[in-house]
Amino acid sequence: MRGTTIRDVARRAGVSIATVSRVQRGSAPVADDTRDRVAAAIEALRYVPNRLGRGLAERRHRAMGIVFPDLSGPYFSEVIGGFETAATDDDHGVMVLSTHGREAAADRVRDLASRVDGLLILGRTVPDEVIRDLHEAGRPIVLLARPPVGDTDAVRAENRATAARLALHLIDVHGHRRIAFLGDPDSSPDGAERWDGFVAAHRSRGLAGPDGPIRSLYRQAEGYAAARLALMAVDAREPPTALFCGNDEIALGTYRAATELHRRVGHDLAITGWDDIPTARYLAPALTTVRQPMRELGLWAARALFARIHGGGGPPRHEVLPTQVVLRASCGCATTPMQEEPER
Amino acid sequence: MRGTTIRDVARRAGVSIATVSRVQRGSAPVADDTRDRVAAAIEALRYVPNRLGRGLAERRHRAMGIVFPDLSGPYFSEVIGGFETAATDDDHGVMVLSTHGREAAADRVRDLASRVDGLLILGRTVPDEVIRDLHEAGRPIVLLARPPVGDTDAVRAENRATAARLALHLIDVHGHRRIAFLGDPDSSPDGAERWDGFVAAHRSRGLAGPDGPIRSLYRQAEGYAAARLALMAVDAREPPTALFCGNDEIALGTYRAATELHRRVGHDLAITGWDDIPTARYLAPALTTVRQPMRELGLWAARALFARIHGGGGPPRHEVLPTQVVLRASCGCATTPMQEEPER
């Protein structure tokens, strides 16, 4: 019942299993009438080759794995979507593993590695040691939004220069002098680089160094809390006139805090985000942010893995994809009519 | 290099491969000193059993598959997250396949089916015929947010009664008489049921049947466009005073349209959504919506698949998980302080 095998097909077509295999994958010439008979048998028996048998013989899984911290939020969805598209188009399956801070993550990653031909690892999900082990064991690995470990391949989006450019926009164009940074430079390389660029912008204008970052996880709830903290100005200092948020979700949270504290976003309070998630343009006012090529990150990673799986060696590939400031109304710029927003 | 096998370990430990296997999986008693020698060899060689070999012998993949239309939006992320959690906890891998309207979807689903022990299929991603074939071939399948095909297992969230309750809230509590439905009853069973409940609410109050739905895909851009259409009231009729949106993303789009058309959400325009995505509570005003147990849907599906894989037969299981109206300010109710929002 469960499992017509190549032998059943061979028997029915009156040929050897080798011939069935040849017909099935077109790997060698087969006489027309033989082919027809085999094809008919395959059709009649609804034969689908067993992937385990095939994989064992071919010594490959035809599958790739992806490790990410958590599926929530648009960023990971997009990256994974890009990865999945590229992998599927190349006839590979995609196995996912979410670590969400679990302790057993390392074991699970090793397990995943034994199920696939190549691995994409996002951010700080996996201890360096595990990555090093797998890499040294010869397993194709690409790191995303994370510095390379040894000579692994890695891809990330540009952060520092764009963060500086965005901060300078607030300083030069809109005249802000007290800008708070909401995020956590320590929690991810991306965050650290954005903070660096933010600080560099202040330096380059000879401004007093900005206050230390207001720590916030990259989620709405934490952004809301951080914004309240920043805007309430418990100490003597005046509250900031602008909030530079580590990502769009933090920015989303700050909108609510701003409303509650009677600050008008885009007028007496500037807010910027990062990622350009789909919601950003639909907020009122629309959110000024930075567009990251999220799908492209996933696509690049998948292609790099293919190159390793098929092509083999070569020097490590490191790629930095460009990012782009998207000015909308939340920083004080004129409102962009919805019609002029490019499709996405 | 790539691939220390069970034979390498056996040779090194001076035992047979059978004994290595026994030690490895604890499937049969092994003398203490033998066990130690084998364990040492495994450790020294960093031996990891090949999953293809193991799978072939065990005749199972220890993996489950999930088919969804698109990764974008919080709904699928959450469902998949729940599914992944349950599967991973039970030592199963998870393979994902996004159909996003691709033509070749059917073939890809069949391919996925050959890589896993069970399949979760979301919504209208796969033709009935393919589902029927796979089910009849004895492959464990669970359908989610989709009516069963034949006697497959299926799980969904309640729609009709809750939609009616929400519509009655707008009618009875806030006195609305012209409510527009934004969504597409034809595109998904969920949408159809919400529309049914919406209509039923009108009937039960003896109101004139509501206008036909304003067609909108379940995304922000389409919600924005649909809302403009609804509110501009090109024909002679007065525009609606409330928008009943098929999901939160549509609702998000309507906020922007409302702002542009100078309607104040929660005051002269009521808006409701569906799903209670994380952003819903951070909008200003916060969005009245319906909470779906998205993670639980995924969890239930994974458990049902396990039951089929391990336990085997039995009658089809159909589950309907409860949903819950969440009143916030966008329908005109009093604003809930952020502090009183339960964590999620």
Added chain:
DNA sequence: TTGTAAGCGTTATCAA
């Protein structure tokens, strides 16, 4: 053009 047979790396049955 086709068939035979040797792997691929496990698990599990039978003997010893």
Added chain:
DNA sequence: TTGATAACGCTTACAA
């Protein structure tokens, strides 16, 4: 308690 050895389902030399 251990070892041979037969599956598991497929691909692919090598022969014919």
